[in-house]
Amino acid sequence: MKTLFEQELRDLFGDGTIVHKPIFIGRTCFGTLGGDLRVRIEFDDPAVLRNYDSLSVKVINRLSGLVDHIDLPIVDLIGRKMIPDNPNFPDGVAPHIWIYNGTVEWYGYKPNAADRAAIRSTVAQYLNMFREPFLEPVKIHPSSPKRKQRDSISR
Template sequence: MSFFTEELKKCTEDFEGRKCIGNAMYIPLGGNNRLKIFFTTLGYADHYEALSISAVDKNNGVIDKTTIKFADIWGKRQVSNPNFKDGITPYVWKYGNDVNWYVYTPTLCDMELLAEQISDYAELFMEQSMELQEFPAMTMSM
């Protein structure tokens, strides 16, 4: 497992059937829908500041995609490093073969916040058959 997939596992523990291929994770959502999640850069090489998340229909391709920026979820975090007196927005830094969080490592609570965002996005594309069974269409009687 790569660093990237190990970190993705931390924020997708509640999903069943997760599969890692390369540095991406795929999660079945029911029917033909899947999520594809991977770390992405936002303009700086080897500076991974966000997750790219896509809803994919296995027959028709990408339905929707979005970027979950760590700055939007976590904001700046205070660290004891004197070079970052105002704090730092977390990101993963790749330097040669080394990959790790730069200066600040997200806590369990941070990963739970990220997991909530992933879950909220996934709910938009989950199979709705159970919901439809619970609330059948009402018929009008005359």
Template sequence: MNFFQGELLTLFRGRPEFRDARYVGRACYVPLPDGTKIKAEFVTGMMGNQYDALRLTAISPTEGKMDTELLRFSDYFRKVPRSNLESITPYMWVYDGKAEWYVAPSKADKAELADAACEYVNLFTSEQQEQTSMSMSL
């Protein structure tokens, strides 16, 4: 298991929305009942080796990519003081061929990011439940 898979697994461990997730490469895929999959992956922003966001993509088996949401670490992680003058938002980076956190976020911050990702997954499962209920009532 690579660093990114390990971080995704840690982030989503115990979350019912990610119970059936498959970890491949640097991403995880969550199958939904209608065949839609949610892809979760860490992505870079302005710096090529600095991973500062979690991208979630909904993929339909018939239509392809349906939706994408970018959860930026700066929206979920508290800044960590680095010196008297500087604070930094945690991010992952690849340096000298090794991936790791450059200032690690707290467990509470990671939980907040995971909550947001679960909300995204629930948008699609709720929509499926609503469609099923409507077709059953007709």
């Protein structure tokens, strides 16, 4: 049986484009970045016990250990969310998963497709810092002004 944590991580990273070869266990997603680099992404509750309000993203070298780590508060990624027809949250709610009376669920607001895209984008930007770069040579066409300027200078 999949937990809500696992389902959310599958929705975010299950296609393998951001985290290659993803594996999901509980509230954690494991995968590869290339070479000896691995990634571990999990819902974390750094401030309030059983209120999972951030994603912890770790880049790990499988031979030498932790390379880098970042905590991404969900509210920083998608903002506070208004809950229509609910006077208890006049300023909106900071999205998070909580465990209450043995039930795991989103508290007040469940992220939509646009929210998930924002989360994916931020995690991808972070992880791209650790991927092997694929450099392509800069091509300068003979008609390029920079090329003409170099030719005139070298004469």
